[in-house]
Amino acid sequence: MTAATDPVKLMKQKVGKAAADLVKSGSIVGLGTGSTTAFAIQYIGERLKSGELKDIVGVPTSFQAEVLAKEYGIPLTTLDAIDHIDIAIDGADEVDPQKNLIKGGGAAHTREKVVDYLADQFIVVVDGGKLVDRLGSVFAVPVEVIPMAVTPVMRAVAKLGGKPELRMGVKKAGPVITDQGNMVIDVKFDSIDDPVNLEKTLNNIPGVLENGIFVNCADRVLIGEVKDGQPVVREM
Known part of the structure; x- marks a missing residue:
């Protein structure tokens, strides 16, 4: 084809x-x-x-x-x-x-x-x-984090019930670096019942720049x- x-x-x-x-x-x-x-x-x-x-x-x-x-x-x-x-x-x-x-x-x-x-x-x-019935069904929530805060942010999202993973590069050794020079943590939640509040909660963690929930x-x-x-x- x-x-x-x-x-x-x-x-x-x-x-x-x-x-x-x-x-x-x-x-x-x-x-x-x-x-x-x-x-x-x-x-x-x-x-x-x-x-x-x-x-x-x-x-x-x-x-x-x-x-x-x-x-x-x-x-x-x-x-x-x-x-x-x-x-x-x-x-x-x-x-x-x-x-x-x-x-x-x-x-x-x-x-x-x-x-x-x-x-x-x-x-x-x-x-x-x-298309999904509920957000987070398939995809993890990407969270952009300033590099010095990666470990505490991963701990904080784990407390919220998320499973955090630092996104690693493909054809690049080490983590993915964003256009702003930061890192990305992909956080898998079993279910996102309230995307509006989760978006705010994630963004309130010190060191988080922005997350991928758009409401x-x-x-x-x-x-x-x-x-x-x-x-x-x-x-x-």
């Missing part, structure tokens, strides 16, 4: 395109991180190049988003230079029926949270495999699925 006919890749492209189509000329756009969002960035760039979109500036949530935006010709700005974000497009690792999310599989959740919460409209792009922020969730070998997109 070639990449061109891989139904999963085609489905991610289709969801990314559906999100990119929601961007209007003159918008400030939050550019998220991850494989599906990467296609949205590509399509925003193509719409700009063709002249269908004009006067777009992007706010990247990670080095990955920054590199892709430059590659596809999307001008970038910073939060210092703007007073609002019209629309943000980002992925998620889990989405529950209330549109609460777990993010941070790519360790970019701190910057994603800043940008996604600021946006007037936050569009989440996922494949159907990311009450997603406006629309676009879901890609493969049905009868064909990619389809539906909205939650």
Whole structure:
């Protein structure tokens, strides 16, 4: 099977395109991180190049988003230079029926949270495999921690009933280091009954910068699925 006919890749492209189509000329756009969002960035760039979109500036949530935006010709700005974000497009690792999310599989959740919460409209792009009945069913909660606080934070999350694990690098010896120069602890909870309070509780642990629970922020969730070998997109 070639990449061109891989139904999963085609489905991610289709969801990314559906999100990119929601961007209007003159918008400030939050550019998220991850494989599906990467296609949205590509399509925003193509719409700009063709002249269908004009006067777009992007706010990247990670080095990955920054590199892709430059590659596809999307001008970038910073939060210092703007007073609002019209629309943000980002992925998620889990989405529950209330549109609460777990993010941070790519360790970019701190910057994603800043940008996604600021946006007037936050569009989440996922494949159907990311839908769960309850947060924490499959995915651990990523917690970004300043390096000196790793051990006490791991103790504190264990007291909350979580199983903490320091995220280690792939093709890199030692732990994953975020774009901010911090470490990530992945915390598995047996069940997250109250994501709103858990998000606050985790962020109140000294040394924690931000965690990957996103509550009450997603406006629309676009879901890609493969049905009868064909990619389809539906909205939650």
